[in-house]
Amino acid sequence: MISGKVIDAQTGEGIPFASVYFKNSRIATTTNFDGNYTLKVIPPSDSLTVSYIGYFTRSKFVSKASVQTINFQLQSSTQELAEVVVLAGENPAFAVMRKVVDRKEANNKEKLSSYNYETYNKIELDVDNITDAFKKKSLIKPITSILDSIKLIAGEEGQPVLPVFISESLSDFYYLKNPKKTKENIKASKVTGIGLEDGSLVTQLIGSTFQEYNFYDNWMRLLGKEFISPIADGWKLYYDYDLEDSLHIGGTYCYKLKVIPRRPQDLAFNGYIWIDKSSYALKQVDLNISKSANLNYIEKVKIQQELQPTEAGPWIPVKTRLLVKIMSVGKHRPGMLAKIYTSNKDVKVNLPLTPEFFTERVEVAEKALKHNEEFWNKSRHDSLSATEQHVIAMIDSVKEIPSVKTYVEIANIIINGYKNVGKINLGPYPYLWAFNNIEGHRFQLGFKTNSDFSRRVLLGGYGAYGTRDGRFKYKISGRFILSRKRWSEIGISDKFDLGQVGINTDNVTNNTLFLASSRFGKLKRPYHQHESALWVQRELFKGFTEKVTFRQRSFDPLFPFFYIAETNENGAVLKDRFSTSELIFETRYANNEIFLQTDNDRVSLGNKGWPVFKIRYVLGLKNTLGSDLSYQRLDGSVKQKIPLGIFGSGTYELEVGKIFSQVPYPLLEVHLGNETPFYNKSAFTLMNYFEFASDTYANLQYDQHFEGFGLNSIPLIRKLKWRLVATGNLLYGHISNENLALLPETGPAGQELGGFNQFVKGTPYAEVGYGFENIFRFIRLQAFHRLTYRNNPDANNFGVKLSAQFRL
Structure with a gap:
């Protein structure tokens, strides 16, 4: 034998x-x-x-x-699958494919009313392309002795790699058809990695929820992209096939079909699929993504899957292996290799499961990270090979080297913006220094506590000082997590700092880089603001979050500003500052959203194409803590990313709002313009700063990424892997006569006061853009046309905007 x-x-x-x-x-x-x-x-x-x-x-x-x-x-060759030559008569593979597609619904696991199984996941990340020249780099020298002493992980004739991460997880995975829901209970997890801090977050990421690949879907999401399945309904449009063989595999008689994309640049697969002859179900797949595919930074993707029938008929994957090789930047520079293995067993189908059971998409058992090696030896679906055991020992050795710890810490600072110092993190670094005409040199240092300080109480803040204005600015805040089951928290903050009308608005406060860059240069309509807030937030039910905030603000302008506070027998009474006290009610609903809970926070991973709804109501309380104004404001938005198959994907966001009371113009909706040469999706590209403001508005923004559609068919362009992109912005706004009446023509001493252009009734502001992205793999270049209000003073009716982005 x-x-x-x-x-x-x-x-x-x-x-x-x-x-x-x-x-x-x-x-x-x-x-x-x-x-x-x-x-x-x-x-x-x-x-x-x-x-x-x-x-x-x-x-x-x-x-x-x-x-x-x-x-x-x-050893891998550079050979890719050759083109299929079909002679006279119908390709015999087509007859097989027609039956496969006809029986897709019957064979698809999602036909089952419910199913569940135990799933085991193993993920390994390695640094490869470790050349002699790379070993001489100062970063690598401290671990050269380890590299020289290790066995070649690929075998006696393979290539050396440096493992940096390996994980295992054991879960129970559940599926319900109506309503469509999934749930994963992670029973055990074991994670070893260089620079790994939050093991609970990684545990949720490595589970089966994020390793689901169903070829029965027409479009399969992989690496954040939509790939056309080789058994999609429109298979003839995307693939050629060749019936190569008929053979027995594991007791099943199968057709072996070669699969070749019609256009090498398409997001499609090449390789082999095996079709069960009796049921015309997928038995096995062994597929690659072509090197010519319109992807960035990826040198190789390989996915293999084995499926078995259930007692009810549909087939379920029992083993899946995914390999992704990230390309090296230069001949002597390292690349990355990701290897993911999933095994499913003990499949049960059509069991009675209620929607209430699926409240949490991903749950981690309290003792998931505390199991010993004896447990794992009994529970693994497949035992670890000698090589994999060696990998774990090697990672433990490498991560204890002092220089490696230093480089990992530097990388964490760059990625997260904070430096870990015991129980607190210092940062964020984009805010450390700025220079502008008001503050001169601005220096800022902030902090936030981490889970070593507390898993319930989170403190944070910053202090800043300007050399020109000599003013000290600060923020201090605290949050207390009431519940992680249905995320609930209460918080308080106090802040004094510099702002700009129309920039420091609620819809861009979380855009760190944008707000950091806005502190440079000549500030437009700057003001000092003291703001205190108290809030409570709770997830009332899955996907539905309510937040209530009490906020007090003062507006102290550093530019000529007045508004008519009242009118008496002596005429208009002008004021140049005001204070507000507000109650804010915010509601957010995102169906089927996946959240990962970190040690002290949670991160959204999207909701698979469902729209996200937000409603915000603000009530201004006059004579409360010195407030000067009484007003009401209501805003709502809906945002959704739409996969469009061969046409790529589009994202739209619709926002509407209305202010029901008289307010000074800094409290209006001051629409964000963009006078820089850089594209900012939060701004109206050809609108000037403070060109428009409104108390009633509706705004629709649309962004279309065509991926390789169209350009993949042009011989010279397709090698560059450029992609078409298009943008459209539409804004309708209106300022009531009551709010216009608050604007004096001049100040008390005859100062000129800046104003706004008014919208013409029935005429929205509109602009469109078109261009290319993925130039040199990261540049987006678009031309924009302003379609309306072209005769406004200083109007920019055409412009070219540049931006940098990193997309696969």
Whole structure:
């Protein structure tokens, strides 16, 4: 008997479905999903050969021993699947594909009213392309001894890699068809990584929820992109097929089909699929993404999957392996390798499950991170190989090296903006320094507590000083987490700082880089503001969050500003400052949203294309804590990302609002313009600063990313991997006569006071943009046209805007 394993020499991963045979004989077999094979025969020759598409064929010597182990490491070739040549008559693969598509609904696991299974996930991240030149880098020198002493993880003929992360998780996964919901209970998790801090967050990320790949969907989301499935309803538009073989796989008789994208630049797969002959269900897939596909920074993507039928008929994946290789930047620079393995077992179908059971999408057991090695040895679906055990030991050694700790800390500061100092984090670094005409040199240092300080109480704040104005600014805040089950918290803050009318608004307060850059140069309509707030927030039910805030603000302008506070027998009474006290009610609803809970916060990972609704009501309370104004304001918005298949994806956001009372213009909706050469999606691109304000408004913004659509068909352009992008902004606004009446023509001493242009009834502000993104892999360049209000003073009717972005 001859047995062994066939692996990829670069990644160390098993190669499933490879052909193992003796030349000039009919004795042959194929490797299983993990790359293992067995031949129970007497060797008819002294040479055993392994071949697989995309790899160089290898042969090895076979001895006369009755039992022997022969392992193979195959080197990847640059060969991609060739074009299919179809002769006269119908391609026989098409007949198979028609039956596959006809029976998709019957074979799709989502036909089941419910199902659940135990799932095991294993993820490994490695640094590869470790050359001799790379080892000489100052960053790597401290770990050279470890690199020199390790075995080649891929095998005796493979390439060395440096593991930086490995994880395992064991979960129970549940699915309900109507209403469509999923839930994952993570029972156990084991995480080892360099620079890893929040193990609870990573535990949620490595579960089965984020490793779901269903080829029965027409479009499959992978790497944040939509890829067309090889068994999509419109399969003929995207793929060519070749029926190569019929063979037995694990007791199932299957058709083996070669799959080739019609356009190499499309987000499509190439490789093989195996179709069960009796049910026309997917039995196995072994697919790659073409190197020519319109993707950035990715050198290789390979996905393999094995499916088995359930007792009710539909097929469920039992094993999935995904490999992603991130390209090296330069011949002697390292790249990254991600290897993800998922195994499902103990499948149960059509059990009675209620929607209430699915309240939380991802739950982590309290003791998930506390299981010992004995538990894992019993619970793993597949035991760790000697290589994987070596990986864990190696990561533990590398992360204890002082220089590695230093570089990891620097990387965390760059990514998160804070430096960890015991129980507090200092930062964020974008705010450390600025220079403007009011403050001169502005220096700022902030902090926030971390989970080592408390898992309930979170404190934060900053102090800032301007060398020109000599004023000290500050913010201090505190939050108390009442519940993590349905996220609830109470908070308080107090702040004194510099702001700008129309920029420091509620809709951009979380845009750190934008607000940091707005502190440079000549500030437009600056003012000092003292703001105190107290709020309480609770998730009333899944996806529905309510927040109530009491806020007190003062407005102290540093530019000529007056408003008519009242009118008496002596005429208009002008005031140049005001204070407000407000009650703010905010409601947010996002159906099917996935949240990951960190140690002291939670992060949204989106809601799979459902719209997100927000409603905000503000009530101004006159004569409360010195407030000068009584008013009401109501705003609402809906935002949604829409996958459009071959046309890419679009995102729209509709905002409406109305102020029901008289207020000074800094409290109006001052629409954000953009006079810089850089594109900012939060601003109206060709609108000047403070050009328009309104007390009643409706705004629709749309952004369309065409991915490779259109340009993939142009021979020269498609090699550049440029992508079309289009933008449209539409704004209707209005200022009531009552609010216009609050604006005096001049100040008490005849000062000129800046005003606003008014909207013409029935004429919205409109602009459109079009251009290219992915220039040099990160530049977005767009031309914009202003369609209305082209005759306004200093109107910009055409402009070209530039921005940097990193998209796969």
